[in-house]
Amino acid sequence: MSLPTMNKCVVLAKRPERGPITPATFKKDAAALKKPGDGEVVVKVELLSIDAAMRMWLVDTRSYIPPVKIGEVMRAAGLGRVVETRSDRYKVGDLVHGVLGWQEYWVGPARVLEPRPTPDGMEDIDHLGLLGVSGMTAYFGIFDIGRLKDGETVCISGAAGSVGLIATQIALAHKRCKVIAIVGSQDKVEQLKALGCEIVLNYKQEGFAGRMRAAGSIDVYFDNVGGELLDLVLAQINPYARVVMCGAISQYNTAKPYGVRLTPQLISMKARMEGFIAFDYEKRYPEARAYLADLARKGQLKYSYYVVGGGLDGCAKALQDMFDGKNIGKTVVSFQDEGDRNPKL
Numbered sequence: 001m002s003l004p005t006m007n008k009c010v011v012l013a014k015r016p017e018r019g020p021i022t023p024a025t026f027k028k029d030a031a032a033l034k035k036p037g038d039g040e041v042v043v044k045v046e047l048l049s050i051d052a053a054m055r056m057w058l059v060d061t062r063s064y065i066p067p068v069k070i071g072e073v074m075r076a077a078g079l080g081r082v083v084e085t086r087s088d089r090y091k092v093g094d095l096v097h098g099v100l101g102w103q104e105y106w107v108g109p110a111r112v113l114e115p116r117p118t119p120d121g122m123e124d125i126d127h128l129g130l131l132g133v134s135g136m137t138a139y140f141g142i143f144d145i146g147r148l149k150d151g152e153t154v155c156i157s158g159a160a161g162s163v164g165l166i167a168t169q170i171a172l173a174h175k176r177c178k179v180i181a182i183v184g185s186q187d188k189v190e191q192l193k194a195l196g197c198e199i200v201l202n203y204k205q206e207g208f209a210g211r212m213r214a215a216g217s218i219d220v221y222f223d224n225v226g227g228e229l230l231d232l233v234l235a236q237i238n239p240y241a242r243v244v245m246c247g248a249i250s251q252y253n254t255a256k257p258y259g260v261r262l263t264p265q266l267i268s269m270k271a272r273m274e275g276f277i278a279f280d281y282e283k284r285y286p287e288a289r290a291y292l293a294d295l296a297r298k299g300q301l302k303y304s305y306y307v308v309g310g311g312l313d314g315c316a317k318a319l320q321d322m323f324d325g326k327n328i329g330k331t332v333v334s335f336q337d338e339g340d341r342n343p344k345l
C-alpha cells in the first residue's frame with residue numbers, strides 16, 4: 001500500500017469557554033506523514049472513540065490527565081490497522097488499539113499500542129464499547145464502587161449511553177435487582193423497556209420529579225450526569241447507599257454549573273459517594289471483559305453503536321451529537337467510507 005505524503009488531522013484551535021464547543025474550537029490541518037523509525041509502526045485509523053471526557057480535555061484545569069494543547073492533534077482512543085512496520089511486535093494488517101488522535105495516520109513506537117484480536121462472536125468495534133473503556137467503567141463502577149448486592153435497587157442516569165447501557169444491563173442481570181433507568185428521550189425509554197427494564201424515566205418530560213419519587217428509594221446510584229438530577233436522587237437514597245460518581249456530563253458544557261445541595265443526605269443515610277477513573281483498574285480488565293463477553297453470549301447484554309461517518313469531518317459533529325443525546329450506546333467515528341448509523345438494540 002502506498003502511503004500519502006501528507007497526514008490530515010484535526011487540531012485544537014481555541015479553548016472553548018464554558019458552554020458548547022463552537023466551529024472555532026477545532027480546525028483541520030495537515031503535516032508531512034512521518035517515516036517510522038526503529039521499533040515504530042504506521043497505523044491507518046479506522047474507528048475513533050468519542051468520549052464525554054473530551055470536553056474536559058479542552059480546558060486547562062486540574063484533572064486526571066493534562067489538557068490537549070492548542071495546535072495539538074485532538075486526543076482520542078481508537079482502532080486502526082498497521083500499514084507499515086519497523087517493529088517485531090506487529091505485522092502489516094494487525095488490528096491495534098491506542099491513543100491515535102483525530103488524524104488519518106498515527107506514527108509512533110509500537111510498544112504504546114495494544115494488539116486487539118477480536119474474540120469470536122464479537123466485532124472489531126466492540127473494542128471501543130463493550131470491551132473498551134465504557135465496558136470497564138460500567139463493570140468496575142457497578143461492582144467495585146457500587147458494591148452491588150442481590151436484590152438492591154440501582155438507579156442509573158444516562159442509561160442509554162455508552163457506559164449507562166452496559167451498567168443498566170449488568171444490574172438487570174444481577175440477582176433480583178430492580179433498575180430505575182433515566183434517559184432523555186421517548187425512543188430511549190422504549191428501547192430500554194424492550195430490554196426488560198421496567199422503570200425507565202425521561203428526565204425531559206413534565207412530571208419527571210414526581211415519577212422519580214414514585215419509583216422508590218435507591219441503594220446504588222450510578223451517576224453519569226451530575227447536576228440537578230444528583231440532588232433528586234440524593235433525596236431518595238437508602239441507608240448505606242453508594243453513589244457511584246462516574247461522570248457529570250450535564251456540567252461539562254454548561255455556562256452555569258449547578259451547585260449540588262443535598263450532600264448532607266450522605267450523613268444522615270450513612271451513605272458514601274465515590275469517584276473513580278476506569279483506567280486505574282487496567283490490571284483487572286481481563287476479568288471485566290470475560291464477564292461482559294459472557295453476558296453478551298448469554299443474550300443478557302445488548303449493545304448499539306452510534307457511528308458517525310466521514311472520518312475527520314465527523315469528529316466534532318459526533319462529539320456535539322453525543323452531548324445532544326443523539327446516541328444510543330457508544331459514539332464512534334468511522335473512517336471507512338460509511339454513513340451515520342445507530343441500529344436499534
Ligand SMILES: NC(=O)c1ccc[n+]([C@@H]2O[C@H](COP(=O)([O-])OP(=O)(O)OC[C@H]3O[C@@H](n4cnc5c(N)ncnc54)[C@H](OP(=O)(O)O)[C@@H]3O)[C@@H](O)[C@H]2O)c1
Binds near residue numbers: 052158159182
Ligand atoms: N469515570 C470514568 O472512568 C469514566 C469513563 C468513561 C465515561 N465516564 C463518564 O460517564 C458518563 C457517560 O459517558 P459515555 O461515554 O457513556 O457517554 P454517553 O452516555 O454515551 O453519552 C452522553 C449522554 O449523556 C446524556 N446527556 C447529555 N447532556 C445531558 C444533561 N445535561 N443531562 C442529562 N443527561 C445528559 C445524553 O443522553 P440523554 O438523551 O439521556 O440525555 C447523552 O447521550 C460521562 O459523564 C463520562 O464523563 C467516566
